[in-house]
Amino acid sequence: MHPAPSVIIFSSVSGLGFGLLVWLGLGFPDVTGMVAFVFFVVAYVLAVGGLLASTAHLGHPERAIKAFRQWRSSWLSREGVCAVSALIVMALYGAGLVFFGASWTILGYLGAALSLATVFTTGMIYAQMKTVPRWNHFLTPAMFLAYSVAGGAILANRWTDAFFLLLLTAVLQITVWWRGDTALAASGTTLATATGLGEMGGVRPFEPPHTGTNYLLNEFGYQIGRKHAQKLRIIALVLAFVVPLVIMLLPHAGHMAAGVAVLSHICGVLTSRWLFFAEAEHVVGLYYGTRAV
Amino acid sequence: MTTLPTSTQKKLGLVIDLDTCVGCHACVVSCKGWNTENYGAPLSDQDPYGAAPSGTFLNRVHSYEVQPDHGQAALVHFPKSCLHCEDAPCVTVCPTGASYKRVEDGIVLVNESDCIGCGLCAWACPYGAREMDAEEKVMKKCTLCVDRIYNENLPEVDRVPACVRTCPAGARHFGDFADPDSNVSVLTAERGGIELMPEQGTKPVNRYLPPRARDRTEDVDILAPFLDPIAAEPQGFMGWLDKALTAMPGGR
Numbered sequence: 001m002h003p004a005p006s007v008i009i010f011s012s013v014s015g016l017g018f019g020l021l022v023w024l025g026l027g028f029p030d031v032t033g034m035v036a037f038v039f040f041v042v043a044y045v046l047a048v049g050g051l052l053a054s055t056a057h058l059g060h061p062e063r064a065i066k067a068f069r070q071w072r073s074s075w076l077s078r079e080g081v082c083a084v085s086a087l088i089v090m091a092l093y094g095a096g097l098v099f100f101g102a103s104w105t106i107l108g109y110l111g112a113a114l115s116l117a118t119v120f121t122t123g124m125i126y127a128q129m130k131t132v133p134r135w136n137h138f139l140t141p142a143m144f145l146a147y148s149v150a151g152g153a154i155l156a157n158r159w160t161d162a163f164f165l166l167l168l169t170a171v172l173q174i175t176v177w178w179r180g181d182t183a184l185a186a187s188g189t190t191l192a193t194a195t196g197l198g199e200m201g202g203v204r205p206f207e208p209p210h211t212g213t214n215y216l217l218n219e220f221g222y223q224i225g226r227k228h229a230q231k232l233r234i235i236a237l238v239l240a241f242v243v244p245l246v247i248m249l250l251p252h253a254g255h256m257a258a259g260v261a262v263l264s265h266i267c268g269v270l271t272s273r274w275l276f277f278a279e280a281e282h283v284v285g286l287y288y289g290t291r292a293v
Numbered sequence: 294m295t296t297l298p299t300s301t302q303k304k305l306g307l308v309i310d311l312d313t314c315v316g317c318h319a320c321v322v323s324c325k326g327w328n329t330e331n332y333g334a335p336l337s338d339q340d341p342y343g344a345a346p347s348g349t350f351l352n353r354v355h356s357y358e359v360q361p362d363h364g365q366a367a368l369v370h371f372p373k374s375c376l377h378c379e380d381a382p383c384v385t386v387c388p389t390g391a392s393y394k395r396v397e398d399g400i401v402l403v404n405e406s407d408c409i410g411c412g413l414c415a416w417a418c419p420y421g422a423r424e425m426d427a428e429e430k431v432m433k434k435c436t437l438c439v440d441r442i443y444n445e446n447l448p449e450v451d452r453v454p455a456c457v458r459t460c461p462a463g464a465r466h467f468g469d470f471a472d473p474d475s476n477v478s479v480l481t482a483e484r485g486g487i488e489l490m491p492e493q494g495t496k497p498v499n500r501y502l503p504p505r506a507r508d509r510t511e512d513v514d515i516l517a518p519f520l521d522p523i524a525a526e527p528q529g530f531m532g533w534l535d536k537a538l539t540a541m542p543g544g545r
């Protein structure tokens with residue numbers, strides 16, 4: 001799949017923002033007044049910034065409001081509904097903390113649940129795609145949730161929680177890669193089933209329908225070399241997990257070190273998300289012979 | 294509304310005969326021609342006269358080579374357009390309700406004024422039947438020529454999809470799969486019409502008729518003996534002429 005920057009930035013950055021909102025909603029760190037204000041600004045800049053980036057990927061962003069209508073069937077619509085509700089509820093909760101020094105616990109819990117739901121729906125948009133076997137698994141939303149809550153824990157200064165959540169996320173990430181590498185072959189979709197000609201013999205593409213490119217090839221034909229991908233996986237693991245974990249183990253790591261941990265983690269998440277798209281193969285590629293199975 | 298109807302009164306769709314398709318791409322051209330001028334936004338082209346032309350098409354023809362265990366490989370031309378699936382995943386993923394399946398005839402359409410161009414429906418379609426128009430930024434797909442098949446302004450013979458009407462080989466057939474006696478149902482039953490990617494669970498309405506088995510003959514070539522080269526060295530009068538001509542100035 002084409003690794004579109006808008007979608008990569010959206011899912012990484014918003015994921016972190018909503019992750020921080022989860023912790024804030026649960027009352028961690030227990031802050032009020034100006035300090036709470038700063039935490040909420042960080043969370044909103046990330047969450048809303050990501051959402052705005054995602055509209056760059058729409059052909060008609062001016063009609064985006066229509067996307068709230070089909071929550072009964074569409075995960076994308078559900079994501080929109082959850083995101084907006086989470087942002088409204090957490091804004092009220094944050095206003096209580098910042099301006100009245102009051103912690104409206106129920107509101108905070110509701111906001112945290114909605115923030116989690118937002119990240120879950122993002123994961124489900126990908127996990128529902130039977131056409132992309134690498135994504136079509138419950139591990140996809142599990143990984144999105146883990147990244148979000150772990151990143152949120154780093155931002156919320158919950159280092160002990162962050163430490164174990166990062167370990168869990170790393171395990172999930174590696175499992176996702178490991179399962180994903182054989183997912184297309186395991187899905188049973190091949191050029192033989194795609195053309196229905198498998199009964200006759202071995203099928204191979206002879207001539208594409210057109211000499212140039214098209215929307216399908218641009219969107220789904222993206223391919224990344226195996227060696228290249230392996231290197232990027234290691235880079236993602238080091239930046240997202242190893243560096244922050246090591247920093248957390250250092251005695252007396254100060255604000256600077258925390259800043260490095262956060263930045264490194266964000267870069268790692270972006271790399272992992274880039275790979276999430278770049279490595280995903282859509283079954284339509286079979287018709288074009290971009291992937292021989 | 295992007296939830297799917299539980300059933301549709303008719304199941305309109307196409308039968309595509311892989312045995313007769315000659316791969317001429319006439320359906321591709323007539324589809325583009327009709328649909329760029331009629332229902333919805335035109336089908337734009339990018340850099341049409343330049344070095345790297347591309348554009349939006351609702352129907353494309355692939356070609357595959359099938360190699361059986363014994364005998365010669367077969368070349369199969371493979372037209373592909375929307376299969377108007379009963380369990381269309383492209384419809385349920387749509388956040389706006391722009392994509393929908395009609396209750397009356399099962400045609401899957403896009404209401405372009407509601408489409409936000411998110412592209413998710415194209416991700417959900419396993420067949421590559423949806424293309425986002427690069428100019429209009431809305432999703433385009435085969436309409437089953439909904440603006441022809443019910444169009445009373447057209448002579449009756451033309452009230453079929455443009456691709457069906459145009460195909461010089463008669464490889465595309467249009468009809469109602471819900472009616473067991475319709476042309477398409479009969480063809481599917483007689484020829485063992487296939488579903489593409491059944492494992493994807495989309496329940497496509499369109500069916501493909503597999504190529505018929507080819508006749509096989511022994512390798513006898515009755516003309517070969519007559520094609521043996523004639524005497525290498527000319528003899529008699531021709532031999533004398535050959536020698537005389539070679540001896541003349543300019544001869545070899």
Ligand code: SF4
Binds near residue numbers: 376422434
């Ligand atoms: S072929 Fe693709 S676009 Fe057409 S109904 Fe099926 S899933 Fe949807």
Ligand code: SF4
Binds near residue numbers: 387388391432
């Ligand atoms: S591109 Fe348009 S039709 Fe397709 S899912 Fe998005 S809004 Fe719906």
Ligand code: SF4
Binds near residue numbers: 454455
């Ligand atoms: S039915 Fe109409 S829109 Fe669909 S492929 Fe044929 S000509 Fe194109």
